[in-house]
Amino acid sequence: MFAFPQIPRRFLIPWVSCVVLAMAGCSNDPYPPLQRATREDGSPWLVRYGAMPEDPRSLDPQVCYDSVGKRILEPVQECLLEYHPFKTDPYELRPCLLAGFPEKVAKPDGGILYRCTLQQGILFHDDPCFPGGKGRELTADDVLFAFQRMADPRVESPALSTLQDYVLGLGERFEAAKKSGSFDYKQPLSGLQVTGRYTFEVHLSQPYPQLLYWLAMPFTAPVAKEAVDYYDGKPHGDGARDHFRFHPVGTGPFRIAEWKRNSFIRLVRHPGYRTTTFPQEGWDASREAQLRPLAGRALPLVDEVHMTIFRESIPIFMLFRQGYLDGMGLGKDAFSSLMTPSRELAPKYRERGVALHRDTEPSTYYMSLNMEDPVLGKNRKLRQALSASFHSQAFLDIFYNSVPIPAQQLLPPGIAGFQRDFKNPYGYDLEKAKALLAEAGYPNGRDASGNTLEITFDTAATGADERLMAEFEKKQFEQLGIKIRVVENTFARLMEKLDQGSFQIAGGSGWGADYPDPENFFFLYYSKNFPPGGKNASRYKNPEFDRVFEKMAVMENSPERESLVLQLNAMLTEDVPHILTMHRSLFSLTQPWAPRIQSNPMLEGGFKYAVLDSGLRGEKRREWNRPSLWPLGLLLGTLMAGAAVAIRANRKN
């Protein structure tokens, strides 16, 4: 019979103690301890926890263009105007740093000027770049400095290429600086004239009502010259200072308190913040009970935002389930775990109080058809047939879990001129598609000499998903009896082909609104916007379209403008320079202690409106994360059994 050998106590006790002590000190909480637990008034210090996919590439207001950067910059660097958090259909702006909306004045030379007045008493964040480390008051000179920076080639502002066509002097100053090698900030800028400590004028060479949207973007957000001079990335006796692009000094409700690259960013409330308050109106009646108590309250509503950088999606789902994330976007990896086949939240999560949200981005995705191609360009019926053969709903069901909305028109929901009930006459209808193909001169997909029509489909096949999508799209078109040759390209090669016009059908094209105006979508088909300088990849050229577009582009929203938008939409629908696929929508989830307040897709995060019930969160976290100790016993038992076998073997030998 096997006798369990005795393990000496002097050996066992220290090891067991070490394991127990180590386990006692451990928890699965992924965050460092809070730097403070309560506010000055004794109430709890409220911290929201969120996720982001990578470090911001630049937080320089004149440069930042990507959604990750904007998510961090938005709460730090305020703009002159901002999007109303609740008014999204159509989208509306409201003054932020400005005391009111700019006053538009027509100039005798055909130009336009906008008179703007800043709110008084707005303070920059306290920062070592200011004398004594105390943030100074915002003035109109800071707006001038921001506009000058846009024209500085070293800054690399992406806004320049558009704004230089309208704001006087921007283009000239950029060229001069490029030639001389440096930008002269002492010289005035004709497009932005400071008229007082808090007042300035923006001078445009031609009407451009979209300027107001640009004033709601960080490109035109005021910048303190002291901050740019101080944070220049060079050593100053106290080590190298971070570059300004990583150390924005704004006037927003939060400032960046800590940024560990590849790890997390911690935003802490700016105690002197008073630019905006919670809106008094603008929400649906159904949300009155939730939002009325917040109306008029000082912002922000939480004290700290901790954004963790996740490059993989699986850990996001894990932390959300443990209650360590207050919300998450619902990607493909977690979809089947969280959703039922009927696209509802799984009962397990509903019981936990998790809420599901569906947001549609102001974006449209499509396949571009080359209007200069000898086969496609001259044959409208053929393009219509191709469009009618593509089953966009099936495409979205298979590849996007039916989350996005099939696009019927170029404009996405929320943009002035979007027609809710419009149905694309060349949407999926296979019989109609075959009839159109016959009318186009290719009955059953064959030309007059009996040869099968062959069309090239260029796609950016960057992964397995994209390859499957291309295969699906090919099969859809081939239902017509034609042959589709799929060409897989790298992203850059596809861009080159679009620039050169060397394609027939190009997949994966799309446009997300820079600002919610129909001009920002229809300009994609304006004939003066041919690549490489412009974005009219289809090379659509229609003098009537151009005429209506030029008229619509410079108008304010009105019934007359809407009728022009309808005309533009009708022309594109008939001419089919693209095959529409979807308006991108996303599911996201929020925990019961962090209900969704605003859902404006033009805002990146909207952290200043975020709320939190920290008591409920603490309670749920404790409940969901109790450690199980029995596996430790099992491990210890296995080790002891192994030792016993060894001791027995030694005795035998």
Next chain:
Amino acid sequence: MFSYIIRRLLFSLPIVFGVMLITFFLFFVVQSPNAMARRVLGPKASPQAVETWLHNRGYDKPLLVNTRPGEPFYDSLFFRQMRRLAAFDLGNSDVTGRPLKQVFASGALPSLLVTFPAFVAGMCFSLGLALYLVFVRNSAVDLVAALLCVGLMSMPVMVYIIFGQYLVAQVLNYFPAFGFHLQGWSTLKFLLLPVALMVVSGLGADVRLFRALFLEEMGQDYIRTARAKGVSNARVLLVHVLKNGLINLITLVVASLPFLIMGSLVLENFFGIPGLGNVLFSAIQAPDFAVVQASVFLGSLLYLGGLLLTDLCYAWADPRIRLQ
């Protein structure tokens, strides 16, 4: 010995140059600087923005040899970058503009905090288990261990990570599933799970290898002599077999030491450890040629350093080997 080291260092120069040339070609054959700028700036970037981006980073220069009239032939992208690297100036990131010295310096410690303990613990566990299996060789335990080791060897690292995160962090709630914060002893709770997973994922292969090496030693004459002299089993294994078996492991161990600094790409990504593996991963995705090039440069130097160190250690451990 000294002249040997000098000679090896001189031989390293053309190797590093060759590696850099191949990296340069591979990167720019896949995509031109123009395409890289388009990817970094996004599909909405204007030609003017692309041109400015390229100019500010020197990518508007000819790639390899400058054939423009009036300009020296060496005023090209490749030679400029080689000149800079020769002076150990890693430059700045193409995407963020951050000095790469700073990027690598801040990433090295988190990487080492995971890889070094994992390496040491992995060696200790593997050696210990291998010795144990030699001790209980040809028993049922040995057979079960062989099956387990083959099983461990068959699974990809990703499976260990996802399963480990799920079991230890999600079901048992012992350690965080994600995150890394350098804060004294509490840093340990962020390291234990990734280190344990790294150890376990390498255990199967190492134990089998070490077991085979030790068994070979067990058949040597000096072991038979020791046994004949009445030396205990434990002493034979822990003193004689272990010591002589370790000489064979030098090649394996020393060459991999410098690589610990470069971190583990997959593990760091899944656990959010801000190490150099993470830096390289994001640089490849971006794409950030400056970071990729500097990583390859440092990696090749570390590799060559590791090889040299292996030879030196071998000569030190085995008196029969002389370096000339």
